Amino acid sequence: MTKIERVCVVGAGTIGSLFAGYLGSVVEIMVLTRREEHAQALNQHGLRVTGQAELHTRVTASTDPAELKDPNLVIIATKAFSVESSAQKIQGYFPNAHVLMVQNGLGCEEIVKRYGNWPIISGVSFMSGTRHSDTHVEYELDTPTWIGPWAGSNATYEYVLQVASLINHSGLKAAAYRDLLPHQWSKLIFNSAINSITAVTDLPHVKAFAKEDTIADLGNLVHAMMDEAKSIATERGVSLADDPWEMNVKAVGQGVTGGDTYAHIPSMLADVRNRHQTEIDWITGAIVREAAKAEMPAPYHETLYRLVKAREASWSLSINKMSNHSADKEGIDC
């Protein structure tokens, strides 16, 4: 196997910047950006990481893959809905590279495969951070990225081990798995319920998500939705690494005992609050598609999927842009 000496990160949002900033201490880093001024800023100032570490990395950035040297590894770090345009952009380039994907949800690998024969490594990341500028990212949640060969391509477990070793060597954390699906699905099922419910209720992930005392309690919905997805996973031949309901109970139980200090704002709720397109099609929408493949009913996932899509649609409705939120206009009509 060729030693990994050069890595190209596609998309330098929060996660892409973290990979580029850390990996820059052990290999040569290139960054493919969407915006010209972003590439210029990176070439001029390099990339600064604060938070869990203080790093300053030189990078070579461009909006054109033809201007970048041939990498051994490409990390596609854009949001799920931008993967297709990223793959289109690198079509015909980087013939010797493996591609590592770190999007939420399911289905991005199939998209990349349509644009090239790169061996593909699937990834599940739990890192989080704050992007302060085009050249400065703060690393917050210092958690491992799980990676494994995607079964739809010819990536090998041995190469995955090499990538994991590189990531760990850089100061980030990675764990390699021969079969990533049990991990990918555990996180998918957890995210599908928690993200979509926070997105339509505006309620962060708090204790209420595990409360099942009365019929009105939200935990009943979370539980029913996760049970539905678990049946679909079983039917699709996937056994889960972790139980999503236990992940949920454990997460909201964090913080001071008996207190209400845990209140996490999932990425989809952040997207909705900022009126940014969400990744619903790759998360809850992915489970709806898997249910269809298994010819199984999925009323809970279909419901949350449609609600989040409708919420996104509300942003482009002209009446919502100009609506007056008068407190006194009302009626019994409906």
Add this chain to the structure above:
Amino acid sequence: MTKIERVCVVGAGTIGSLFAGYLGSVVEIMVLTRREEHAQALNQHGLRVTGQAELHTRVTASTDPAELKDPNLVIIATKAFSVESSAQKIQGYFPNAHVLMVQNGLGCEEIVKRYGNWPIISGVSFMSGTRHSDTHVEYELDTPTWIGPWAGSNATYEYVLQVASLINHSGLKAAAYRDLLPHQWSKLIFNSAINSITAVTDLPHVKAFAKEDTIADLGNLVHAMMDEAKSIATERGVSLADDPWEMNVKAVGQGVTGGDTYAHIPSMLADVRNRHQTEIDWITGAIVREAAKAEMPAPYHETLYRLVKAREASWSLSINKMSNHSADKEGIDC
């Protein structure tokens, strides 16, 4: 039967003010208010109606039922969640009155019955308006109020006819039914789906609510939810006056042909936008309770019920009050 000569309106919000303003032209009107300054303003300035008519009515208002003369008819016009405190307030008073209820949803009559032996008339109103001040209401949607004797009390259809006649004589519209349930349930099922979905998507009632072309389309959810409620109605022995799905298709088809001009903001969406408590417990929650009585599953209604309750809960969460909606803080974690 005693002629109706004196009417007491309990709660002078938009609907209560419309009843008081119109009925004041044909009978003596009293208004029971929650706030002292509201009663004083009404006693001093009377009640002005604009919009569909120009009226100015003298009323006698008070926060204390002991200060009001004995009415023949009491109209409880508060929101569903305030009916209990209204009933408590008039407990022991108005022994010769019938009580007319005009709340959304189901279940308010049972509450009133616990506080007195008044014969109860159920009502379904579609009126709407804008309340400009404590003494000025604008009448907008000029639609009939449907009324009928509530089976749980000894109100007669003959008396209901008399009340309908009075309302029609005043300039408002009313229609009397021997059995109101088929009408009440048609509106309930329509409202349960449309109101709750608008409340969590922030999308007004628009054409998307009737679109069923792809799996992501919202019309699929509306349809499934209405079918679920129709089965519950059948099991509870109620045959519907109108098909809720047809009501939905017809409503969003209004306006310019092919255009998107119809965009109604239901009361529950208005409540959510203003962070006012919604009537979810009496609308979607009522169908959840009826399903339990019929020992039937109600996954769609339970889901929307829990989501709207969670949305209400989000308003009192301290993290939401102080949350910063930063666009750049994000992660892949969930």
